[in-house]
Amino acid sequence: MSYDVLIGAGTQQKLIDLSPNPPKPVPTQQDPVSIYLQIWDEVGETDDERDKMLLQLEQECLDVYKRKVDLAVKSRAQLLQTLADARVELTHLLSALGEKTYVGIPEKTSGTIKEQLEAIAPALEKLWKQKDDRIKEFSDVQYQIQKICAEIAGTSEQVESPAVDESDLSIKKLDEFQAQLHDLQKEKSERLHKVLDFVSTVHDLCAVLGEDFFTTVTEVHPSLNDSRGVQSKSISDVTLSSLAKTVLVLKEDKKKRLQKVITRSPY
Numbered sequence: 001m002s003y004d005v006l007i008g009a010g011t012q013q014k015l016i017d018l019s020p021n022p023p024k025p026v027p028t029q030q031d032p033v034s035i036y037l038q039i040w041d042e043v044g045e046t047d048d049e050r051d052k053m054l055l056q057l058e059q060e061c062l063d064v065y066k067r068k069v070d071l072a073v074k075s076r077a078q079l080l081q082t083l084a085d086a087r088v089e090l091t092h093l094l095s096a097l098g099e100k101t102y103v104g105i106p107e108k109t110s111g112t113i114k115e116q117l118e119a120i121a122p123a124l125e126k127l128w129k130q131k132d133d134r135i136k137e138f139s140d141v142q143y144q145i146q147k148i149c150a151e152i153a154g155t156s157e158q159v160e161s162p163a164v165d166e167s168d169l170s171i172k173k174l175d176e177f178q179a180q181l182h183d184l185q186k187e188k189s190e191r192l193h194k195v196l197d198f199v200s201t202v203h204d205l206c207a208v209l210g211e212d213f214f215t216t217v218t219e220v221h222p223s224l225n226d227s228r229g230v231q232s233k234s235i236s237d238v239t240l241s242s243l244a245k246t247v248l249v250l251k252e253d254k255k256k257r258l259q260k261v262i263t264r265s266p267y
Helices: 032-043 047-096 113-153 171-209 213-220 237-264
Strands: 004-007 014-017
Touching (some): 032 047, 113 171, 171 213, 213 237
Antiparallel strands (some): 004 014
């Protein structure tokens, strides 16, 4: 708002502007302290108040700087921990896979922390994939082992996915499981041949004696019916033992009948 006043008399009158001086524009390119000093000059702050506010500004700047330094220190510590964890993970992976070394692992530990992390990352990725593939191989072999063992034991429960020991995924350990599986597959094949031989004998004896073959074998085990596939037939100890007893009973029955025929014969 403008305050204009006329002073003097007649032709000597003058117009005087009594309005407050407009504030000077604050420069935007100066440093903050210079800006504050200029404002305080215009406001008329005392020296004591200026010193107090300068100390406050200095402390606030130091606090901001300290927070930034703390964040930087924390970030560096986290990166160092990540790098240490990555190296430990590499060691664990190599140990679990039974590998003494791995092509692609950087031998030198020079460079910045991020550069070292970038150098070790590809090896970790490949080893993780190799570990996942190896776990699948172990799981498949162990599942087949458990399945055949269940068939031999005559267990009717569903075979679940095995728990793989991830601390030892070496080729040597895998070979041991595969050798065990090979032995079990051989035993299964031998048992299956015995079962089929027994079933064939039962079939022949039933034909001679006029007995119902399907009723006879299914009483031993339902899977022995001809409608079932060969691989689905029971090979358990109980089934083999029952088939052997059935054959023995039928042979004994055949012998008795033959003896009766011979006894009744007039010759």
